[in-house]
Amino acid sequence: xxxxxxxxxxxxxxxxxxxxxxxxxxxxxxxxxxxxxxxxxxxxxxxxxxxxxxxxxxxxxxxxxxxxxxxxxxxxxxxxxxxxxxxxxxxxxxxxxxxxxxxxxxxxxxxxxxxxxxxxxxxxxxxxxxxxxxxxxxxxxxxxxxxxxxxxxxxxxxxxxxxxxxxxxxxxxxxxxxxxxxxxxxxxxxxxxxxxxxxxxxxxxxxxxxxxxxxxxxxxxxxxxxxxxxxxxxxxxxxxxxxxxxxxxxxxxxxxxxxxxxxxxxxxxxxxxxxxxxxxxxxxxxxxxxxxxxxxxxxxxxxxxxxxxxxxxxxxxxxxxxxxxxxxxxxxxxxxxxxxxxxxxxxxxxxxxxxxxxxxxxxxxxxxxxxxxxxxxxxxxxxxxxxxxxxxxxxxxxxxxxxxxxxxxxxxxxxxxxxxxxxxxxxxxxxxxxxxxxxxxxxxxxxxxxxxxxxxxxxxxxxxxxxxxxxxxxxxxxxxxxxxxxxxxxxxxxxxxxxxxxxxxxxxxxxxxx
Numbered sequence: 001x002x003x004x005x006x007x008x009x010x011x012x013x014x015x016x017x018x019x020x021x022x023x024x025x026x027x028x029x030x031x032x033x034x035x036x037x038x039x040x041x042x043x044x045x046x047x048x049x050x051x052x053x054x055x056x057x058x059x060x061x062x063x064x065x066x067x068x069x070x071x072x073x074x075x076x077x078x079x080x081x082x083x084x085x086x087x088x089x090x091x092x093x094x095x096x097x098x099x100x101x102x103x104x105x106x107x108x109x110x111x112x113x114x115x116x117x118x119x120x121x122x123x124x125x126x127x128x129x130x131x132x133x134x135x136x137x138x139x140x141x142x143x144x145x146x147x148x149x150x151x152x153x154x155x156x157x158x159x160x161x162x163x164x165x166x167x168x169x170x171x172x173x174x175x176x177x178x179x180x181x182x183x184x185x186x187x188x189x190x191x192x193x194x195x196x197x198x199x200x201x202x203x204x205x206x207x208x209x210x211x212x213x214x215x216x217x218x219x220x221x222x223x224x225x226x227x228x229x230x231x232x233x234x235x236x237x238x239x240x241x242x243x244x245x246x247x248x249x250x251x252x253x254x255x256x257x258x259x260x261x262x263x264x265x266x267x268x269x270x271x272x273x274x275x276x277x278x279x280x281x282x283x284x285x286x287x288x289x290x291x292x293x294x295x296x297x298x299x300x301x302x303x304x305x306x307x308x309x310x311x312x313x314x315x316x317x318x319x320x321x322x323x324x325x326x327x328x329x330x331x332x333x334x335x336x337x338x339x340x341x342x343x344x345x346x347x348x349x350x351x352x353x354x355x356x357x358x359x360x361x362x363x364x365x366x367x368x369x370x371x372x373x374x375x376x377x378x379x380x381x382x383x384x385x386x387x388x389x390x391x392x393x394x395x396x397x398x399x400x401x402x403x404x405x406x407x408x409x410x411x412x413x414x415x416x417x418x419x420x421x422x423x424x425x426x427x428x429x430x431x432x433x434x435x436x437x438x439x440x441x442x443x444x445x446x447x448x449x450x451x452x453x454x455x456x457x458x459x460x461x462x463x464x465x466x467x468x469x470x471x472x473x474x475x476x477x478x479x480x481x482x483x484x485x486x487x488x489x490x491x492x493x494x495x496x497x498x499x500x501x502x503x504x505x506x507x508x509x510x511x512x513x514x
Contacts (some may be wrong), residue, residue, distance in 0.1 A: 002378030005189050005381060006288040007215045012280075019098050019099065019100045019101075019132070020037070020043065020079055020080055020081035020098070020099055020100075020101060021079055021081065021096055021097075021098065021099070022059065022080075022081060022083060022091075022093045022095065022096065022097045022098070022099040022291075022509065023076065023080045023081065023082045023083065023095065024082075024083055024085075024088045025075075025082040025083060025084065025097075025354060026097055027082075027084045027085065027086065028084070028085050028087065029084040029086055029087075030086065030431065031086055031267075031270055032066075032067060032071055032084075032086060032140065032141050033064050033065070033066035033067070033083075033084060033085070033086045033087035033090055033277035033423075034066055034067050034068075034083075034084040034087060034138075035055060035057055035066045035067075035068055035069070035078075035079075035081055035082065035083055035084070035101065036068075036069050036070075036075075036081065036082030036083075036084075036103065037049065037068060037069075037070060037071065037076070037081055037082075038071050038072075038075055038076045038078050038080065038287060039050050039070050039071065040076050040078050040453055041074050041079070042078075042472040043101055044070065044428055046302075047101075047102070047103060049068055049070070049101075050070065051068065051069055051070045051098070052066075052067060052068065052069075052362050053065060053067075053068045054068070054107075054140060055067075055068045055101050055102065055103065055104060055106055056065070056101070056102050056103065056104035056105070057081070057087065057100070057101055058099065058100045058101060058102070059091045059092075059093040059097060059098070059099045059100075059447075060093075060097075061155065062090070062091050062093070064090045064091055064137070065104050065137065065138050065140075066084075066087050067141075068142050071224065072369070076351075076454075078418065081099050081101055082511060083099075087243065088453075090137075094396065096333075104138075105138075105441075107133060107143075108129070108144060109126075109129040109130045109132075109139055112126045112129060112130055113130060113146055113147045113150060113341070116147070116150040116151065116155070117146065117149075117150045119155075120152060121157070122156075122163070122164075123163070123165070123357050124158055124163040124167070127160070127163045127167040128167045128170065129165050130167075130413050131160070131164070131167040131168055131170075131171045131264045132167075132171055133344060134147070134171075134264040134267050134268065135172060135263045135264040135267065137170035137267070137388060139267070139273055144267065144268060144270075144271040145206060145271050145275060146489040147268075148268060148271060148272060148275065148277060148279075148282065149275075149277070149438045151164075151279065151281055151282060152277055152279035152281070152282070153279065154279075154281075155270045155281075155449070156281040158314075158326060158327070160281070161281045161284055161285055161323070161327055162327055162330045162331065164281070164282075164285040165284070165285040165288050165289045165292075165327055165331055166289075166305065166331060167260045167264075168264050168265055168285055168286075168289035168293075169262060169289045169292050169293050169331070171262070171263060171264050172260045172261055172262050172264070172293060173221070173239055173259065173260045173261055173293065174261070174292075174293050174295070175212065175239065175242075175243070175259075175261070175293065175294050175295035176295050177210060177212070177246070177295045177494045179210045180297075180375070181209075181210070181297050181298055182210045182211075182212065182294075182296050182297045182298070183204060183209055183210065183211045183294050183296065183297075183298050183299075183300075183384050183386060183387070183388065184211060184212070184213060184214075184291045184294065184296035184298070184299045184300070185197060185200055185211075185213070185299065185301070185302065185380060185384065186287050186290075186291065186299065186300075186301055186302070187301075187302035187303075187304065188283060188287070188301065188302070188303055188304070188310055188320070188378075189219070189220070189221055189311075190220075190221070190304060190306075190309040190310025190311065190312050190342065190448065190449075191304040191306070191309050191342045191345065192221065192222060192345040192346075192350040192374070192451060192452045193345040193346045193347040193348070193349055193350050193355055193358065193373070193470075194302070194304060194345075194346040194347075194373075195223070195225065195228050195346075195347065195355040195356075195358065195359050195373070196302065196346075196373065196376050196377040196380055197213055197215065197229075198224045198225070198228065198229060198232075198253065198356070198359035198363075198413070199362050199363060199373070199377035199381070199404070200253045200357055200377050200380050200381045200384070201213045201252075201253055201374050201413075201414075201416070202251065202363065202409040202410070202413035202416060203377070203378075203404055203408075203409045204251065204311060204384050204385070205249060205250035205251030205382055205412050205444075206250075206403050206408040206409050206411070206412040207306075207385065207399070208250065208389065208401060209384070209385075209388055209390070210246065210249050210250055210251070211250065211384075212242065212246045212251065212252050212294050212295060212296075213225075213250040213251060213252060213253050213254070213294075214252075214256035214261055214290055214291075214294045215229070215235075215253065215254070215255060216252055216255075216256060216257075216265070216266070216269055216286075216290070217254060217255065217257075217269070217461065218273070218460075218461045219269050219273050220272070220273060220276050220277075220351050220373050220452075221452055221461075222351050222352075222354055222415065222452050222456050222460035222461055222467055223350070223351055223352045223455075223456035223460060223461045223467070224461065225253065226253075226254070226255040226256075226265060227461040227464065228352045228355045228356050228359070229253045229356070230255070230352065230464070231352050231353045231356045231424070231426040231427065231464050232356050232360075232417055232423060232424060232426060232501040233253075233416070233417035233418075233420045233421060233422065233423055233424065234420050234421035235253065235254045235255040235258075235420065236254075236255055236258045237252070237254045237255075237258055237259065237420060237421075238258055238259060238352065239259050239260070239261075239307070239364070241451055242254050242259055243493065244419070244425065245416065245419040245420055248414065248419050249415050249416050249419050251412070251414075252419075252420065253416065254415060254420065256290050256293075256294070256437070259294075259474055260296040261290055261293035261294050262286075262289040262290045262293045263287045263440070265285075265290060265493055267269050268286070268379070269286070269456060274294060280320060280323065283320075283326050284320075284323055285327075287299075287301065287324075288308070288324070288327055288331060288333060288335070291333060292331055292332070292333055292444075296333065297332070297333065297334065298330075298333070298334045298336070298387050298388070299328065299336070300333050300335075300336045300337075300338060300380060300383055300384055300387065301321075301324055301335060301337045301338065301435070302338055302340055302376075302380060303321060303337050303338065303340065304340050304341065304342025304450060305317045305339055305340070305341065305342050306341065306342030306343040306344070307401065307449045308446075308448040308449045308450075309342035309343075311342065311450055314339065317337075317339045317341075320325050320337070321337035321339065324337050325337065330430040334387070336387055338379070338380065338383055340376065340379070342448070342502065343446070344446040344448070344474050345446065345448060345451065345470055346370070346376055346472060347351045347359075347372065347373040348370055348463070348470050348471070349467060349468075349469055349470075350451065350452065350455040350467045350468050350469075350470065351455050351458070351459050351460035351464070351465070351466050351467015351468065351488065352426075352460060352464040352465075352467070353426035353428070353462065353465045353467070354412065354425040354426075354467045354468070354469055355467075356466075357426055358370050358373055359373070360426075362377065362404075363404070363409055363410040363413050364410055365404075365405065365407070365410070372473075374404070377400075377404075378397050378400045378401050378404065379397055380398065381397075381400035382395075382397030382400045383396060384396070385395050385399050385400065402443050409468060426464070426465070427464055427465040428465055429463075429465040429466055429467075429488035429489055429490055430490065431487050431488070431489045431490070431491065431492055431495045432487065432488050432489070432495075433486065433487050433495055433499060434483035434484075434485070434487075435483065435484050435485050435486070435487065435499070435502050435503075436481045436482060436483055436484065436488045437478045437479070437480055437481065437482050437483075437484050437509075437511060438480065438511075439480050439511055440478065440479050440480045440511075441477075441511035441512050441513050442475060442476060442511070442512055442513075443472050443473065443474050443475060443476045443478065443484075443509060443510070443511065443512075444474070444510050444511065444512035445474075445507070446470075446474060446508075446510075447508050447509070447510075448507050449486070450505050450507075450508045451468070451508055451509075453505075454468055454487065454498050454501060454502050454505075454508065455467040455468045455487075456486075456491040457497045457498040457499075457501050458487050458488060458495060458497070458498035459489050459490050459494040463489070463490040463491075463494070465488060465490055466488055466489050466490050466494065467487075467488055468485045468486060468487050468488060468498075469485060469486045469488065470484075470485045470487055472484050472485075472509065473496075478511070484509045485509070487499060487502070
């Protein structure tokens with residue numbers, strides 16, 4: 001330990017005692033930075049650190065907050081600080097460089113989260129403080145989970161949701177376009193395979209409307225629009241690249257996280273996924289903050305309704321529609337909710353690459369293209385044309401059909417892919433296995449949630465080729481042993497996981513007597 005000389009006395013330099021040698025441990029901790037110190041390290045004892053302590057780590061001009069894990073083995077030396085992949089990337093430090101570990105400054109906004117847990121209302125300045133700290137990655141996953149849970153279950157009123165939405169917009173970048181009307185769409189999710197954006201965006205852009213579509217990755221589903229589009233073209237575009245694509249082609253299909261549009265939303269989504277929690281208040285703030293930040297003026301929201309969809313009833317859909325319209329109006333957006341049927345998946349594929357193939361089949365006009373995916377995309381594109389005043393009420397779907405059938409939408413989609421970095425072929429899973437009907441009858445029910453779980457156990461969306469291909473629809477007559485769906489996986493173990501669940505979960509596809 002070094003010392004400082006002052007007034008003839010030797011005094012310890014506490015900063016020097018916190019400096020350690022950086023070691024990249026190659027541990028994937030997701031997006032949460034984690035650091036590792038040996039239990040006998042001087043800094044652990046002198047600072048009173050323990051496992052799960054939040055620490056500030058500094059390397060040169062870069063500083064991050066991270067969660068500490070204490071190592072009891074010889075994995076680390078006493079003078080070392082181990083860094084997870086996320087911590088290593090954010091610090092951009094060289095192996096063996098000096099790294100200082102210290103207590104972080106107080107995180108005052110956590111007190112506001114605790115107040116919300118105990119039922120206090122959050123004002124605009126409080127939500128600004130919380131969201132700013134979230135966007136700047138000051139919250140651990142535990143803190144994020146606390147905030148998400150405190151705001152779920154109807155615990156936020158209308159004004160709180162408006163304020164949360166505005167705070168999420170202010171915490172990131174905001175695009176502005178040289179056009180009086182800018183269009184966007186979103187589905188609230190819960191319906192496997194509902195990948196209409198890949199069809200709607202090129203139809204609308206081919207007609208000359210501006211549609212800069214930013215999308216999220218999957219939260220609780222086997223694929224998000226960004227996951228699916230990424231099997232066909234790059235989606236990890238920054239703002240400058242996104243602007244170039246839209247100015248050239250009139251539309252894009254990109255991941256919103258890279259563009260830092262409402263960046264707190266992407267942080268929250270990462271924790272909502274393992275919690276399997278997507279509350280209405282946070283759903284509204286998430287969707288509308290992203291659309292406003294991307295520069296949209298008019299937004300269509302697809303609300304699929306079904307007993308195993310995210311929105312369970314038409315009454316719930318009506319309440320959510322009103323919430324979306326009211327919050328949209330408060331932040332300057334015209335929002336059109338469209339209630340659709342959600343009793344069964346849309347298309348045949350569930351999982352990024354499989355859903356991409358369905359969308360390509362529709363755009364290319366293939367005879368085997370899923371008719372339900374095509375018709376839903378045309379319905380939504382038609383509503384957007386009518387919102388734009390491009391056609392009289394009731395004529396939009398016809399206009400969309402012409403653009404799809406004459407090849408303009410397919411040509412525009414290819415151009416968008418090339419502008420985003422080049423079109424590619426979706427991957428194919430090396431392992432597949434059909435799941436047969438145990439008895440004859442007709443298909444009476446399809447459980448969207450449990451079917452989605454099969455696809456996730458097979459590896460989706462982490463493995464883009466994984467998921468399942470659905471072979472039956474509601475009302476179909478099937479014989480015993482006929483394949484109901486085929487599981488696709490990148491590894492035998494994941495295929496076995498998915499098959500074991502499919503065999504144990506009775507009624508994923510429910511059969512009824514004729």
